[in-house]
Amino acid sequence: MTDLTSFIAGLPKAELHVHHVGSASPRIVAELAARHEGSSPVPADPALLADYFAFRDFAHFIEIYLSVVDLIRDDEDVRLLTYEIGRELGRQNVRYAELTVTPYSSVRRGIAAKAFCEAIEDARLGAARDFGVDLRWCFDIPGEAGLPAAEQTLRIALDERPDGLISFGLGGPEIGVPRPQFKPYFDQARAAGLHSVPHAGETTGPETVWDALRELGAERIGHGIAAARDERLMAHLAEHQIPLEVCPTSNLRTRAVADIEEHPLATLVAAGVPVSVNSDDPPMFGTTLEREYATAARLLKLDEDGVADLARAAVRHSFQPAAGKSVLIAEIDAYRAAQG
Numbered sequence: 001m002t003d004l005t006s007f008i009a010g011l012p013k014a015e016l017h018v019h020h021v022g023s024a025s026p027r028i029v030a031e032l033a034a035r036h037e038g039s040s041p042v043p044a045d046p047a048l049l050a051d052y053f054a055f056r057d058f059a060h061f062i063e064i065y066l067s068v069v070d071l072i073r074d075d076e077d078v079r080l081l082t083y084e085i086g087r088e089l090g091r092q093n094v095r096y097a098e099l100t101v102t103p104y105s106s107v108r109r110g111i112a113a114k115a116f117c118e119a120i121e122d123a124r125l126g127a128a129r130d131f132g133v134d135l136r137w138c139f140d141i142p143g144e145a146g147l148p149a150a151e152q153t154l155r156i157a158l159d160e161r162p163d164g165l166i167s168f169g170l171g172g173p174e175i176g177v178p179r180p181q182f183k184p185y186f187d188q189a190r191a192a193g194l195h196s197v198p199h200a201g202e203t204t205g206p207e208t209v210w211d212a213l214r215e216l217g218a219e220r221i222g223h224g225i226a227a228a229r230d231e232r233l234m235a236h237l238a239e240h241q242i243p244l245e246v247c248p249t250s251n252l253r254t255r256a257v258a259d260i261e262e263h264p265l266a267t268l269v270a271a272g273v274p275v276s277v278n279s280d281d282p283p284m285f286g287t288t289l290e291r292e293y294a295t296a297a298r299l300l301k302l303d304e305d306g307v308a309d310l311a312r313a314a315v316r317h318s319f320q321p322a323a324g325k326s327v328l329i330a331e332i333d334a335y336r337a338a339q340g
């Protein structure tokens with residue numbers, strides 16, 4: 001029998017919930033911190049970064065995250081970060097990734113929207129060419145920055161409309177940031193053909209997921225694990241086949257879940273809710289997509305076939321065109337068959 005860890009490593013995968021700045025590995029962060037040394041609290045020594053990245057709670061995570069955001073100061077930082085993320089995804093056999101990008105954070109630090117979009121597009125082409133990774137963008141509103149951030153994120157999305165942009169999101173804290181206030185922005189983004197993928201039900205209850213569905217027209221939900229506390233919501237997600245992007249280690253690190261053994265992934269799957277497994281902010285949470293698959297396999301008691309099904313689900317839930325999905329699913333099928 002193939003070792004499950006190496007099976008997962010070689011498995012062609014799609015990643016649907018991973019943040020741009022949150023994907024900065026200690027190596028990349030150290031490089032950025034060194035470029036901006038003396039004007040950032042982030043250590044430039046990779047050895048010190050592990051301690052720096054040890055989170056106490058969700059509020060502390062946001063604080064650290066924003067200090068890394070502050071290192072992205074020019075379009076070269078953006079290009080380097082994005083291209084290097086492509087390299088790290090490629091190493092894990094991720095073939096397709098929808099990266100959640102927060103252009104507002106960079107634009108308010110003085111990077112022009114056009115230069116920002118050109119930098120990520122340049123990196124996208126480079127990642128496809130050099131690492132075989134197809135990157136796509138979800139432009140998300142940093143919820144903590146409120147409606148001005150929503151307005152500007154929408155403007156950047158619609159005015160610049162980079163080729164890789166496919167969806168519109170909402171991240172940051174949920175507590176004190178009600179979802180319905182963002183409805184007009186999601187309405188306009190959807191009218192312009194972008195998919196709706198807000199975070200909801202990560203650190204608050206099922207009502208936030210209901211809000212995301214009713215007010216923001218969510219087609220997929222970032223996290224959404226609070227749905228496991230609401231039978232009617234799970235039935236709704238199952239009936240309408242609205243997938244959740246589940247990120248187990250993230251939930252543990254931010255204390256959204258007290259113990260990984262209490263993670264509601266199995267409850268959601270048993271109720272027929274479509275799920276994919278994702279990494280969220282992998283280096284910051286000390287994880288990788290491969291490790292998230294291993295954790296999910298343990299929680300769901302999956303063998304190789306089950307893990308391959310999980311990979312196929314992520315492809316099906318993605319927003320790539322049908323032809324791209326077929327190619328990637330065929331790759332997964334071929335890999336599974338070759339592994340015996």
Ligand SMILES: [Zn+2]
Binds near residue numbers: 017019171199222280
């Ligand atoms: Zn997220």
